[in-house]
Amino acid sequence: MADLAAIILAAGKGTRMKSDLVKVMHPLAGSPMVAWPIDAAREAGTSHIVTVVGHQAEKIRDHFAGQDDITFALQGEQLGTGHAVASAADALAGFTGKVLILCGDVPLIRPESLRSMVEAHDATGATLTILTTRLANPFGYGRIVRGYDGRVIRIVEEKDASSEIRSCTEVNAGIYCADADFLFDAVRRIGNDNAQGEYYLTDIVIMAAERGLRCSAFPVANAMEVMGVNDRVHLAAAGAVTRHRINEALMLDGVTIIDPATTYIDRGVTVGRDTTIHPGVHLSGRTEIGEGCTIEQGAVIKGSTLGDGCVVEPGAVIRSCRLGSRVAVKAGTVMEDATIHDHTAIGPMAHLRPGTELMAHVKIGNFVETKKITMGEGSKASHLTYLGDASIGSNVNVGCGTITCNYDGVRKHRTVIEDDVFVGSDVQFVAPVTIGRNSLIAAGTTVTQDVPPDSLAIARAPQVNKDGWKLKKRD
Numbered sequence: 001m002a003d004l005a006a007i008i009l010a011a012g013k014g015t016r017m018k019s020d021l022v023k024v025m026h027p028l029a030g031s032p033m034v035a036w037p038i039d040a041a042r043e044a045g046t047s048h049i050v051t052v053v054g055h056q057a058e059k060i061r062d063h064f065a066g067q068d069d070i071t072f073a074l075q076g077e078q079l080g081t082g083h084a085v086a087s088a089a090d091a092l093a094g095f096t097g098k099v100l101i102l103c104g105d106v107p108l109i110r111p112e113s114l115r116s117m118v119e120a121h122d123a124t125g126a127t128l129t130i131l132t133t134r135l136a137n138p139f140g141y142g143r144i145v146r147g148y149d150g151r152v153i154r155i156v157e158e159k160d161a162s163s164e165i166r167s168c169t170e171v172n173a174g175i176y177c178a179d180a181d182f183l184f185d186a187v188r189r190i191g192n193d194n195a196q197g198e199y200y201l202t203d204i205v206i207m208a209a210e211r212g213l214r215c216s217a218f219p220v221a222n223a224m225e226v227m228g229v230n231d232r233v234h235l236a237a238a239g240a241v242t243r244h245r246i247n248e249a250l251m252l253d254g255v256t257i258i259d260p261a262t263t264y265i266d267r268g269v270t271v272g273r274d275t276t277i278h279p280g281v282h283l284s285g286r287t288e289i290g291e292g293c294t295i296e297q298g299a300v301i302k303g304s305t306l307g308d309g310c311v312v313e314p315g316a317v318i319r320s321c322r323l324g325s326r327v328a329v330k331a332g333t334v335m336e337d338a339t340i341h342d343h344t345a346i347g348p349m350a351h352l353r354p355g356t357e358l359m360a361h362v363k364i365g366n367f368v369e370t371k372k373i374t375m376g377e378g379s380k381a382s383h384l385t386y387l388g389d390a391s392i393g394s395n396v397n398v399g400c401g402t403i404t405c406n407y408d409g410v411r412k413h414r415t416v417i418e419d420d421v422f423v424g425s426d427v428q429f430v431a432p433v434t435i436g437r438n439s440l441i442a443a444g445t446t447v448t449q450d451v452p453p454d455s456l457a458i459a460r461a462p463q464v465n466k467d468g469w470k471l472k473k474r475d
């Protein structure tokens with residue numbers, strides 16, 4: 001459909017949201033509301049999308065920067081939907097195909113419905129086609145007035161409607177397909193003599209009728225698709241619909257979602273087949289989960305990639321991380337901007353801070369904090385340890401209670417621990433310090449000097465036993 005363009009109306013403020021953020025930028029499943037109709041138009045086959053912006057135009061532009069099929073038309077003052085479409089005319093100068101018109105605050109419309117509407121437009125030889133639906137409570141919507149032959153002859157806004165017209169339940173969804181020549185000529189001629197003093201796009205229906213051009217209605221069966229979001233109650237309802245769609249698509253692709261009602265997955269997240277997602281999980285941003293993973297209760301994963309066969313236990317938080325396959329992230333672990341290679345185990349309750357890289361078969365145990373470190377294959381820090389600004393080789397055992405003292409009060413310094421080193425419990429490394437390969441650091445040692453390879457470093461006060469001391473004290 002190279003002869004199909006779209007105009008997205010998104011210049012309004014959205015007063016009823018009571019927000020500092022313009023309405024169409026409020027997120028639904030992680031994407032701004034307006035991204036949904038934009039994507040629907042794209043999937044329906046539009047070659048070019050003009051988004052009409054006004055309030056917080058820069059914010060909207062910035063979000064879509066780099067999406068080359070979108071251009072922006074500025075509507076400085078919001079004088080009505082007809083005026084908004086007229087503002088897009090220059091951006092589509094010379095275009096002679098069909099134009100889809102969508103509203104930024106009607107986000108649930110499906111591409112399939114748009115495609116069917118375009119097909120109906122072509123099949124009926126219409127100049128203008130209006131998407132409609134029937135609502136038990138049509139309050140607030142424009143009503144469709146049909147002539148004796150069933151053709152649409154007028155749309156009347158709620159505020160301009162007589163009680164007879166108000167009782168009509170067929171409503172205008174605010175979504176149209178129109179021939180460009182007619183559309184841009186018509187919107188230039190719209191007046192604002194109505195209850196709201198606005199330039200109503202809906203007035204082009206009368207113009208088509210007056211010119212003897214055909215105006216068709218295209219009813220959609222599912223009224224939910226045309227739900228307009230005007231306040232935060234609507235926002236939550238629309239959010240639930242978008243989540244439901246995302247979860248359903250994943251389930252049909254082979255993902256087990258135990259309780260879709262409490263699973264929050266953003267648009268664009270990918271999940272491999274045979275992965276199981278437990279209740280209360282949040283997957284957001286550019287997240288990719290591999291096949292055969294288990295993501296347990298309450299895990300929060302944002303902007304991260306996980307390979308196949310990973311297990312993420314309850315309450316883990318993973319942000320901006322890259323995980324290989326078969327990584328086990330145990331309960332309560334928090335990690336950010338970390339790279340984790342295959343077959344590693346982390347936590348429970350570990351804290352991996354930015355710049356952590358763990359090679360394959362590493363084990364990080366409970367209450368271990370890391371920051372700006374690399375840890376080579378097969379190394380372990382199983383309990384109660386702080387490792388910061390360090391390069392740790394492979395097959396290193398870091399004993400319980402080890403601390404890299406990386407900060408001297410002014411600057412940060414590095415600790416280097418080469419391969420095959422055994423670090424006993426309760427060791428402090430006062431950086432900068434280098435431990436040569438295959439050395440042993442005795443428990444309780446405070447290391448202040450470099451240690452050569454293959455040696456033992458021990459620095460602790462010799463033990464003194466005083467026989468019978470306790471008995472004497474009691475006497």
Ligand code: UD1
Nearest residue numbers: 009010011012078079080081084104141142172174200228
């Ligand atoms: C509009 C329709 C109504 C329909 C309803 C469906 C008109 C006159 N009425 O009413 O028949 O039932 O949508 O939801 O078209 N906008 C601009 N610039 C403007 C005015 C609006 O960009 O000057 C944008 C808004 O940001 C919004 C969309 O157009 O995204 C719809 O505008 P809104 O004021 O919400 O129209 P409704 O009163 O809902």
Ligand code: CA
Nearest residue numbers: 105228229230
């Ligand atoms: Ca509206």
